[in-house]
Amino acid sequence: MSRKIAIIGSGPTATYTLKYMIGAEPGLEILIFEAGRRAGPGMPYSRQFNTPQVLANIASIEIPPLTRTLVDWLGSLSDNRLETLGIDRPEIADRAFYPRVVLGDYFAAEFSALCRDAVGRGHRVTVLTEHRVADIVPRRTGFQIVADTAAGRKRCRVDAVVVATCHRQKTTQEAPYLYRSPYPLKTLALGEERSAAIIGSSLSAIDAALTLAARYGYFDTCNGRVTYTTLSERSLRIALLSRKGLLPEADFYYPIPEEPLDIFSETAIEALIAKGKTGLLSRAMRLFRAQLLQDDPAFFAELGIKRFTPEGLNRAYFGRREQSDLFTATIANLAEARRNHRARRTVMWRYTLMRAHEMFSLVLPYLTDRDLRRFHDTLKSVFADAYGCVPHASIARLLAIRRSGVLSVVVLGERGRLVRRDGRFAIDGAGDGETYETLIDARGQQAMTLHDLGFASLADASDESDPFRKNRRSRSVDDFRLHLRPGLAQQIFCVSLPLLLKRHPFAQGLVSSENFGKAVAAGLLGTRPIRALGASGRSKMAQETRLAG
Incomplete structure (x- = not known):
């Protein structure tokens, strides 16, 4: 039938x-x-x-093929079609990042x-x-x-x-210059005062900031350095509002396909689940601790964690970043990421965290409500920060609008609150008293x-x-x-x-x-069951040189 x-x-x-x-x-x-x-x-x-300027944060090699790979599809296009997409044929590569509209x-x-x-x-x-x-x-x-x-x-x-x-997500404005979502990006606009506060500092917030910058100016690249010039008669002001005052880091290099973890493995996870949901998160944390200690003992020592709990790891992981000047650290991280890509060098702790979050994805459906809340409150942000990296070109453009005086990051901390006052948006309990005409909520789905x-x-x-x-x-x-x-x-x-x-x-x-x-x-x-790992887009699907050493 x-x-x-x-x-x-x-x-x-x-x-x-x-x-x-x-x-x-x-x-x-x-x-x-x-x-x-x-x-x-x-x-x-x-x-x-x-908009065509917004890059996807997934390299072409990461995308599971359908009838063919992204690279094969791009290679089949005419030169004229590639030109309309803003792609030069010699630049088509497995590890390249392309605009979202190309995907x-x-x-x-x-x-x-x-x-x-x-x-x-x-x-x-x-x-x-x-x-x-x-x-x-x-x-x-x-x-x-x-x-x-x-x-x-x-x-x-x-x-x-x-x-x-x-x-x-809400894609319509509730009031002038109030956007409950950054999407559609192409509709984002500033008022006469050319000022915007963007809630969040992840990739969605970065995309919103770069979209606004491109709307009111242009980027240029000379000798590998990206510059930004505004075409607006009034100065632009774009602020990213962040609880921790951090930016995501640049895409890092690692081997493809991913090497399986040998301690915090799928087999070990199945054994943990078989013991029941009570204490499952704690048992998973013990295996995760052993894996991280084995793979990168220097990083583990740097964290200085006495009790390897979700809460302890969250404090230690972000604490080491919060001590540094934000944009100085961003510049250094981008330079390091570029060197590592050229040398095909992998930072082990990043690689371990990226693979470990996939193992936790197997655990999450079985957790008690209490432990699931603990995970969302602590470990989710650690893993999202570790694997949710940004294309190098997007980081370079972000630094360009920072150098031009357009961009700032406001650290909200626990006390900072947004308020609407006299038709403008202000921050109570944080920042320097600046107000903004436009507000964009870019915290994601x-x-x-x-x-x-x-x-x-x-x-x-x-x-x-x-x-x-x-x-x-x-x-x-x-x-x-x-x-x-x-x-x-x-x-x-x-x-x-x-x-x-x-x-x-x-x-x-x-x-x-x-x-x-x-x-x-x-x-x-009704075919043979296939396990759904629930892995993120960082997982790799193609064969490449294994990690040396």
Whole structure:
């Protein structure tokens, strides 16, 4: 019997899911609902939300291939097309970083290729762009999809559903010069006074700052040095507001594929989980401590941790950075990262932390609520800082606008609070008393519930407040399945990023998208279960020289 399957969303996670679904026996009818005008890119890489100057923080070699790699796709383009993308053919390389819109074009092309492949394999695929799904109604057998279109509301029945919506952020201004999200980046604008405060100092905040700088000026490079010149008649003022007063560090070099950890390993994690959730976080920390001590004893000694707890590691890790002058440290870090890339040298503690967060991703679905909160409050920011590095070109541009006098970083600490006063934004308890005309919240995607996603009937049919919690009896084939009330259809899987973030806080990378797509396809098709590691986009998928020494 043919099965009709709806995929809600058409971004990278949906595209990887499609890749692994179409290997099934012929006869699937796949309906793909996309709210936008273009299928494939998703919000992070869409031309609707990004400007050409904004770089993705994932090298081409890190992106799991679909029908071909990003480098192969770029190599197939004409010189004229490459020129429109701002890419010189000799510069196409595995470790190069490209604008987000280039990745968006790649995913759009690969999405179309997969759809053609699916038809060639005997499946039927219908792509419904500009169809915003308003509700998913579970029935005894199957589901009703309710979608809003320009022609009015439409309904259709399907046998199974994959909810693969991506970022869900407010993209409209609530008031003049108040942005609850930096997206769409191309709509960001300053008022007459040319001043903006940006909440956050991670990559999203950096992208917002660089977008504003490019809108009111231009970057130039001479002899390897990036400069910035403003074209505004009034001086620009852009402030990043940070609790700790830190900036993410530059992308670092390490071998591909990643070498597996030998102490804090997947096998060891499975043994820890088998002992039960009580004390699981503490047991994982002991293995993590042993791994870090073995791999980089000098760094471990530098931390000076007496009790290797999540709280102790957080204080020690960030404490060593908070003692340095921010921009002096940023300049030094960029120089070190560039030297290491040229020499193919790996900083071991960074490499260990990057791999260790993937092992913690296996643990998180099993933690008690208390330990999960501890992880979010402490270790999540450590790992996000360690692996969430920034392309060298973006750091260089950030330093350029700093040298031009445009950029500052305000340390909020625990006391700093934003207030609105006389139509402007001010900071109480921190900073130097400056006020700003524009405010941009760039803290990134926040975790949401089923009710927050807006699918009311689906939320009412589930009584799970924590749908991705697991126990020792959980089956891999049920990864990301939503368990609805008895008597209702159960063939529904959710890999919507806002819903994943509670138990999978590192789910925002493209390798995660592939892992989630594999797991969902296995669950839908009843094939051999595939473990979904929940790894970040820092994970590598291609073969390269192993780490020497």
